[in-house]
Amino acid sequence: MTAQGTNRDAWKRAASEAAASLVEDGMLVGLGTGSTAAFFIRALAKRMQEGLHIAGTISSSLASQELAQSFGIPVTTFEANPTLDLYIDGADEIDPQLNLIKGGGGALLREKIVASASRRFVVVADHLKLVERLGQSFALPIEVVPFATPLVKRQLTDLGANVQLRSKGETPFITDNQNMILDCTFAQGISDPAALDERLHHIVGIVETGLFLGMARQVLIGGPNGVQTLP
Numbered sequence: 001m002t003a004q005g006t007n008r009d010a011w012k013r014a015a016s017e018a019a020a021s022l023v024e025d026g027m028l029v030g031l032g033t034g035s036t037a038a039f040f041i042r043a044l045a046k047r048m049q050e051g052l053h054i055a056g057t058i059s060s061s062l063a064s065q066e067l068a069q070s071f072g073i074p075v076t077t078f079e080a081n082p083t084l085d086l087y088i089d090g091a092d093e094i095d096p097q098l099n100l101i102k103g104g105g106g107a108l109l110r111e112k113i114v115a116s117a118s119r120r121f122v123v124v125a126d127h128l129k130l131v132e133r134l135g136q137s138f139a140l141p142i143e144v145v146p147f148a149t150p151l152v153k154r155q156l157t158d159l160g161a162n163v164q165l166r167s168k169g170e171t172p173f174i175t176d177n178q179n180m181i182l183d184c185t186f187a188q189g190i191s192d193p194a195a196l197d198e199r200l201h202h203i204v205g206i207v208e209t210g211l212f213l214g215m216a217r218q219v220l221i222g223g224p225n226g227v228q229t230l231p
């Protein structure tokens, strides 16, 4: 791993460990997806070994659920517990209003479901995820029903996006929900995320977008000077 990669992992771990200290006895906790969320799951498991008792977790991906279960972290369902106390997850980009692009790991639909079912959504990230404008350095992932993918791709191109079907080797990447992902870049970034999100939700075949607007309550940012809390 490069020195930059090592630093980023250390910053992500520090932010995740700070987030683990927000978890209290009896809480229902949402678990995110990706490398930063995995650091959080490990930090949560450590706190549980030290005596923390949580009521249960719901994960935003099968991978995170498997990781949590490998540490003996209890899992629950929305049938049993429709509201979570706290959701901790990473992000791909974070703007000054704490709007996010998520879905780099392809879990954006379940991530948005878990975020919307949580009283408090706290993002954990390293400082390189902070941007002035969303879409500046990361493509916007959009989850699409496979049958509609060619049609949706044309409509996104008409909106000015450069669109790539996400693949895994030679085959399309398939989400936990059996859908596909279209990664969209915009030449100038995304100037009006709310307007874009509104338009995207009117395209038949789009299941969900990676724009998380007004959902994150707080962001814990790891960097060379420690962990900073926003706002």
Ligand SMILES: O=C(CO)[C@H](O)[C@H](O)COP(=O)(O)O
Residues within 6 Å of the ligand: 032, 033, 034, 035, 036, 037, 089, 090, 091, 092, 101, 102, 103, 104, 105, 106, 107, 108, 111
């Ligand atoms: O949205 C996500 C997965 O769908 C992740 O939170 C996002 O991609 C950040 O990943 P990482 O923590 O590995 O940098």
